[in-house]
Amino acid sequence: MRVLGIETSCDETGIAVYDDELGLLSHTLYSQVKLHADYGGVVPELASRDHVRKIVPLIRQALKDANTEIAELDGIAYTKGPGLIGALLVGACVGRSLAFAWDKPAIGVHHMEGHLLAPMLEENAPEFPFVALLVSGGHSMLVKVDGIGRYEVLGESVDDAAGEAFDKTAKLMGLDYPGGPRLAKLAAKGLPAGYKFPRPMTDKPGLNFSFSGLKTFTANTIAAEPDDEQTRANIARAFEEAVVDTLAIKCRRALKQTGYNRLVIAGGVSANTRLRKTLAEMMSSLGGQVFYPRGEFCTDNGAMIAFAGLQRLKAGQHEDLTVKGQPRWPLDTLPPVFYF
Ligand code: KG4
Ligand code: ZN
Numbered sequence: 349m350r351v352l353g354i355e356t357s358c359d360e361t362g363i364a365v366y367d368d369e370l371g372l373l374s375h376t377l378y379s380q381v382k383l384h385a386d387y388g389g390v391v392p393e394l395a396s397r398d399h400v401r402k403i404v405p406l407i408r409q410a411l412k413d414a415n416t417e418i419a420e421l422d423g424i425a426y427t428k429g430p431g432l433i434g435a436l437l438v439g440a441c442v443g444r445s446l447a448f449a450w451d452k453p454a455i456g457v458h459h460m461e462g463h464l465l466a467p468m469l470e471e472n473a474p475e476f477p478f479v480a481l482l483v484s485g486g487h488s489m490l491v492k493v494d495g496i497g498r499y500e501v502l503g504e505s506v507d508d509a510a511g512e513a514f515d516k517t518a519k520l521m522g523l524d525y526p527g528g529p530r531l532a533k534l535a536a537k538g539l540p541a542g543y544k545f546p547r548p549m550t551d552k553p554g555l556n557f558s559f560s561g562l563k564t565f566t567a568n569t570i571a572a573e574p575d576d577e578q579t580r581a582n583i584a585r586a587f588e589e590a591v592v593d594t595l596a597i598k599c600r601r602a603l604k605q606t607g608y609n610r611l612v613i614a615g616g617v618s619a620n621t622r623l624r625k626t627l628a629e630m631m632s633s634l635g636g637q638v639f640y641p642r643g644e645f646c647t648d649n650g651a652m653i654a655f656a657g658l659q660r661l662k663a664g665q666h667e668d669l670t671v672k673g674q675p676r677w678p679l680d681t682l683p684p685v686f687y688f
Pocket of ligand 2: 463484616647
């Protein structure tokens, strides 16, 4: 089975062709980072318009790169939610319409399911069951995963998502959008400077997160310290360590609670080197394994949508003829896929 995947939930237009026997045949990505940089964050209307401009040329490119004729496609998968409604509707309109015109089934994919399954694009793919730590710009959650669509959300952020905390803190430090990777780069130059940053919500039981207090703590630290490059790098490091430690503590708890020994990390923040290293060390000390996607598939991309959509199309699931976007969509309401 061969599926065209379309991702347009936020500020990246990602298109891919995935084949369940041959693997990933092509993927193209256009990032709108430059477009939004002047505004310090994503401007939804500009995002939608840019998806409109880029989506068709990128689909042509992805099909060409995959050496795939329309007749060879067995279905079309597009991100249906969660995300920015205007941006989602561009992918949904184009995906649903092409599927109608080409007489193929279409499936609307949950963006976070795409992230969650992204490590399965790699050779060393995780087997079920596992615990997934999903950390993106819009969501942070810990999920008990027993199969595709068999998800139990164990905990989530009560305020800012992990990526959002990185982005907002980066802004406080005067770093440009998108702040997360820039803050991580600055933190790599930081030295341990004895700061005592909090590890929010780790002193109480439970698997929820809260990152907004950490952002305020960082703002107060910046205000109280000298304004030089090394001090900023030291503060960035202390902030990053606090986020990573907090996530690691919660992952350990989730593994203990479920009794599982496989951990998957995915979503934009899973590209963070300190997070990967800390969780890899933790899992090796626990005698378990950690899995994550290659760097380019941590952040938004079409490959994860093609892959997730294929699993559902293969199980006979598909959309009706209406064009739908779903900006809010709880992950644990997805139907299970049983053929695995
Ligand atoms: O999954 P994603 O591409 O988009 C959403 O679905 O939200 O995640 C983007 C988020 C942004 O907040 C970005 O700052 C963060 O992931 N991010 C990082 C790193 N790379 C991306 N945060 C920390 N360290 C990184 N290396
Ligand atoms: Zn995402």
